[in-house]
Amino acid sequence: MTVTEREFALNLDAEDPLARYKDQFVNTDPNMCYLDGNSLGRLPKKTVEVVNNYLLNEWGAEVVGGWGHWIDEAQATGDLIGRAVLGAGAGQVLACDTTSVNFYQLVGAAIAARPGRKTIITDAANFPTDRYILQGVADRMGLNLIIIDNESPGSAECERITPEILEPYLSTDVAFVTFEVIQYRSGARTDIKAITELVRKYGGLTIWDASHAAGAIELNFDDNGVDLAVGCTYKYGNSGPGSPAWLYVNKKVQNSLQVSIQGWFAQADQFEMGPTFEKDNSIRGFQIASPSIVGLRCINTAFGMIEEATISAIAKKCATGTQMMIGLYDAWLAELGFTLNTSREVLERGGHISLVHPDAKRIAVALREFANVIPDYRTPNSIRLAISPLTNSYVEIWDGFQRLRDLVATRQYEKVTTEGSRVT
Ligand SMILES: Cc1ncc(COP(=O)(O)O)c(C=O)c1O
Known part of the structure; x- marks a missing residue:
């Protein structure tokens, strides 16, 4: 099985001890590949309940008395x-x-x-x-x-x-x-x-x-x-x-x-x-x-x-996920004008990789606009793509990379007309 087969990612998911966490987060668009958990992580469902409970039963009910335990x-x-x-x-x-x-x-x-x-x-x-x-x-x-x-x-x-x-x-x-x-x-x-x-x-x-x-x-x-x-x-x-x-x-x-x-x-x-x-x-x-x-x-x-x-299981998933990303970069993206700006040594990187491309800014906007993939762009020319171990599946990352490949291979990204948000 090679990294370019979708099955590769599905197999990783099947063996992933953290897979059960994905459903514990709010996700209103299952088709979205959210590769930006290193900028803003997703909302845990439990947080909604905990915050509501705090507002009503602590701040609301206890008012200033709450400071005794806050x-x-x-x-x-x-x-x-x-x-x-x-x-x-x-x-x-x-x-x-x-x-x-x-x-x-x-x-x-x-x-x-x-x-x-x-x-x-x-x-x-x-x-x-x-x-x-x-x-x-x-x-x-x-x-x-x-x-x-x-x-x-x-x-x-x-x-x-x-x-x-x-x-x-x-x-x-x-x-x-x-x-x-x-x-x-x-x-x-x-x-x-x-x-x-x-x-x-x-x-x-x-x-x-x-x-x-x-x-x-x-x-x-x-x-x-x-x-x-x-x-x-x-x-x-x-x-x-x-x-x-x-x-x-x-x-x-x-x-x-x-x-x-x-x-x-x-x-x-x-x-x-x-x-x-x-x-x-x-x-x-x-x-x-x-x-x-x-x-x-x-x-x-x-x-x-x-x-x-456990942070050890999380770190392991970051290592495996970024390894898969690098494999997909080698197989698909290097020939499309991207350069890897992150180490291939697992102990020299964390949960995200950085891909440099002369058209990085337009590609990052097009990924959101045309492909429902959320990366972020960092000046002057890089796109960051992350695995957030509790909220991403491997196949979500894999799909995001496939969409990125197609967007650039077909040059569809050149059709982007907007500048995107002030926040990149
Ligand atoms: C490495 C690093 N340091 C500092 C900050 C700024 O954080 P804050 O807005 O909480 O001050 C950020 C924000 O993304 C960051 O990535």
């Missing part, structure tokens, strides 16, 4: 995220705010923890919000921001930052280094353990953005000696648009770090409402303010499903 939910939900996907023991993760805010908070804390050091490092292919925040912080604080070039030809394999690429930039002037665990565009996976250890040799901290990794691969933060990390919950986490993000601060460094915005939830005796700030010793010392309880309940449901399914 108050510490950012920590409880953080612990769940830690257990389900991060490989983090209790008391190190908070579910709160956005990835951008959490990133800004940890950046400020890392700079303050390395007084006198004036250099911070990231890479050109990093997600825009991270780069923009770093630029702002560097400008305001007079820091030297090094942006490693991993985009121009020959600079790095599929944007992948390795210890060999990073080391020449390191010195004892570096306060912290920050990269994505999985690059948002190419899907390259960075070796978090090797990079963290290398930076530590120079006395610096490492901040990981795991937005494209959480819920797709095994992260094992505690075992890998990670200091600091952030990420979102709305991609492979299936917790909904704008659901609270998370931050991870390893217990070993919690006492030596103070975030920039010291809000009232971080106060040791919060309801004493005293005149001066005294940071709480627990992970709450990193929380700014009131959590969105509705958002947390969405996370609890979706990450509860992930915990039950």
Whole structure:
């Protein structure tokens, strides 16, 4: 059986231990190939019930009294995220705010923890919000921001930052280094353990953005000696648009770090409402303010499903699914002008692959318009295609690739007249 036979995907589905989860999500169009779970995951049916129940029976019925048991939910939900996907023991993760805010908070804390050091490092292919925040912080604080070039030809394999690429930039002037665990565009996976250890040799901290990794691969933060990390919950986490993000601060460094915005939830005796700030010793010392309880309940449901399914089974399905995608690329798409911009090594990628094509933007719009396939386009020329293990079947991916092949082989995509949405 070869990958180009539909039976190949159907056989994988027949043996898939996660197949039963697909029906636990809302799907109003069974003919759609949704290959964008790495941008926004699907809605779990149970979330509808849980949120309704919360609205009516908690907010509605309990009103302000509800805060008596809602108050510490950012920590409880953080612990769940830690257990389900991060490989983090209790008391190190908070579910709160956005990835951008959490990133800004940890950046400020890392700079303050390395007084006198004036250099911070990231890479050109990093997600825009991270780069923009770093630029702002560097400008305001007079820091030297090094942006490693991993985009121009020959600079790095599929944007992948390795210890060999990073080391020449390191010195004892570096306060912290920050990269994505999985690059948002190419899907390259960075070796978090090797990079963290290398930076530590120079006395610096490492901040990981795991937005494209959480819920797709095994992260094992505690075992890998990670200091600091952030990420979102709305991609492979299936917790909904704008659901609270998370931050991870390893217990070993919690006492030596103070975030920039010291809000009232971080106060040791919060309801004493005293005149001066005294940071709480627990992970709450990193929380700014009131959590969105509705958002947390969405996370609890979706990450509860992930915990039950197990991140090891999920990671395995990502590996098999992306392998099938690469097989289909080789068989069908390479000859149609596509180039694979993701590693063929399973440990160097996550749950999505990136295909480069000179007409990528038009093809991405045409896939939605003519073929009922949902990918996303990333500037300047790539289409991202993902497997979200709880919500995708293998055959859904296979059908999506077949439709992509036909759309480009027949040049039907050239008939696209619209620009598509502002959101790609
Ligand atoms: C890698 C990465 N970091 C940060 C963000 C921004 O997340 P937020 O809008 O929650 O701040 C995203 C959003 O997609 C992302 O992919």
